[in-house]
Amino acid sequence: MTAKLTEEEQKKEVEEACEGLKSVDINASVEPPETGDDNKVEKKKKKRNRKKKGGDEGVGGDDETKEENNGTENNVKDDLPKDAQEGVSKKKNKKKKGGGGKVQTDPPTIPISELFPNGNFPEGQIMDHHIALNDQKAKERFTSEEARALDRLQLDMYKEVRQAAEAHRQTRQHIQRWVKPGMTMIDICQELESTARRLIGESGLDAGLAFPTGCSRNYVAAHYTPNAGDKTVLEYDDVVKMDFGTHIKGRIIDCAWTLSFNEKYDPLLKAVRAATEEGIKHAGIDSRLCDVGAAIQEVMESHEIELEGKTYQVKSIRNLNGHSISPYQIHSGKTVPIIAGGETTRMEENEFYAIETFGSTGRGHVYEDMECSHYMKNFDVGHVPLRLQKSKQLLNTINKHFGTLAFCRRWLDRIGEARYLMALKDLGEKGIVDQYPPLCDVKGCYTAQYEHTLLLRPTCKEIISRGDDY
Numbered sequence: 001m002t003a004k005l006t007e008e009e010q011k012k013e014v015e016e017a018c019e020g021l022k023s024v025d026i027n028a029s030v031e032p033p034e035t036g037d038d039n040k041v042e043k044k045k046k047k048r049n050r051k052k053k054g055g056d057e058g059v060g061g062d063d064e065t066k067e068e069n070n071g072t073e074n075n076v077k078d079d080l081p082k083d084a085q086e087g088v089s090k091k092k093n094k095k096k097k098g099g100g101g102k103v104q105t106d107p108p109t110i111p112i113s114e115l116f117p118n119g120n121f122p123e124g125q126i127m128d129h130h131i132a133l134n135d136q137k138a139k140e141r142f143t144s145e146e147a148r149a150l151d152r153l154q155l156d157m158y159k160e161v162r163q164a165a166e167a168h169r170q171t172r173q174h175i176q177r178w179v180k181p182g183m184t185m186i187d188i189c190q191e192l193e194s195t196a197r198r199l200i201g202e203s204g205l206d207a208g209l210a211f212p213t214g215c216s217r218n219y220v221a222a223h224y225t226p227n228a229g230d231k232t233v234l235e236y237d238d239v240v241k242m243d244f245g246t247h248i249k250g251r252i253i254d255c256a257w258t259l260s261f262n263e264k265y266d267p268l269l270k271a272v273r274a275a276t277e278e279g280i281k282h283a284g285i286d287s288r289l290c291d292v293g294a295a296i297q298e299v300m301e302s303h304e305i306e307l308e309g310k311t312y313q314v315k316s317i318r319n320l321n322g323h324s325i326s327p328y329q330i331h332s333g334k335t336v337p338i339i340a341g342g343e344t345t346r347m348e349e350n351e352f353y354a355i356e357t358f359g360s361t362g363r364g365h366v367y368e369d370m371e372c373s374h375y376m377k378n379f380d381v382g383h384v385p386l387r388l389q390k391s392k393q394l395l396n397t398i399n400k401h402f403g404t405l406a407f408c409r410r411w412l413d414r415i416g417e418a419r420y421l422m423a424l425k426d427l428g429e430k431g432i433v434d435q436y437p438p439l440c441d442v443k444g445c446y447t448a449q450y451e452h453t454l455l456l457r458p459t460c461k462e463i464i465s466r467g468d469d470y
């Protein structure tokens with residue numbers, strides 16, 4: 001999930017979008033679904049898998065690319081064809097036992113807590129904080145005994161968010177194997193959400209989905225999920241941003257990938273994936289947000305894609321960004337730009353960040369359009385007395401089921417709410433519940449997204465949501 005546009009931004013975007021609309025011609029031909037699986041995958045040559053334990057970093061060229069394996073599947077990494085990945089994940093499932101835990105089924109049905117009964121959920125990818133090579137002081141700080149002690153104190157919290165991450169990984173990898181063109185977006189969301197609910201062990205506000213399943217297609221970059229009655233079908237030529245969240249006790253994993261079947265979009269996906277990796281690399285305690293944004297844009301915009309004979313430079317979508325995350329608060333104050341010129345504010349120890357980047361073949365900015373599906377209580381609004389009975393009742397329901405986490409209309413439907421649109425509007429006008437309509441670039445263009453959640457631990461950064469898929 002990404003940030004809401006401010007009113008000013010929104011106005012500007014609409015004006016700009018209207019003034020300079022260039023129609024982009026595309027042929028959305030639909031191809032038979034059976035060809036949908038054989039995605040070509042580029043080989044990464046520079047992959048190195050140096051195993052490393054503990055926080056004692058050696059000296060050397062690019063410290064940040066070092067990674068520690070979490071003992072499960074991260075050594076397989078991302079450069080296998082889809083079919084091969086399937087084989088890998090089946091093998092992986094067999095060895096994925098945590099102290100006598102159960103073995104996952106295919107499709108996955110067993111809660112992560114039962115796979116790892118000792119609570120030792122897989123650690124994410126471990127990287128060094130981004131520091132200048134000659135900054136010996138910073139290096140010592142991250143390896144000090146004090147830093148290690150602080151790190152150990154937070155193990156219980158690490159376990160919660162790692163459990164959420166494992167539920168995310170297993171859910172998304174199931175969806176990646178299962179999803180096919182021709183399915184409706186509602187079917188896809190229901191499969192994803194019911195799987196995630198089981199794996200996370202949904203339980204009130206203590207464990208569950210952190211926000212609705214974004215499945216924004218093509219020129220829609222974010223915040224689309226179908227409402228009831230939406231008949232939209234996934235097409236072979238679609239480029240879909242699959243963005244969903246899990247949480248344990250409010251510790252949120254916000255993580256997204258781009259789903260496509262037609263190989264012609266691979267250069268776009270590759271650009272955005274590389275840009276997100278660049279953002280991850282530049283994140284760290286004391287990193288300036290503006291430097292992360294500049295590095296992301298540099299990588300993103302060094303890529304091109306040719307579609308129907310026309311070459312596009314991939315653009316960073318300039319009014320979308322990553323963000324810091326706090327308990328039960330998906331966007332907690334700091335934004336991580338994906339273009340140069342951002343704020344000089346620095347990242348700090350113990351912060352969680354969603355590093356997400358969006359690339360586009362369109363104008364490279366988005367505006368709000370189409371029917372709204374995503375909503376969320378304003379985190380900072382306290383108790384507000386309400387007169388309308390229906391608004392009161394709806395707010396009680398929201399408080400009970402979602403608290404300050406984002407939700408969608410389908411989720412109100414499934415807990416038995418009906419005829420709530422007026423009340424939702426009322427809560428919106430009173431500033432209690434904010435709307436998050438779909439965010440769109442120009443019609444006809446294509447947008448892609450990759451996103452990971454990371455934690456700036458005292459000793460290292462942990463890419464908690466990392467998997468062997470991305």
Ligand SMILES: [Co+2]
Nearest residue numbers: 001002254354
């Ligand atoms: Co996000």
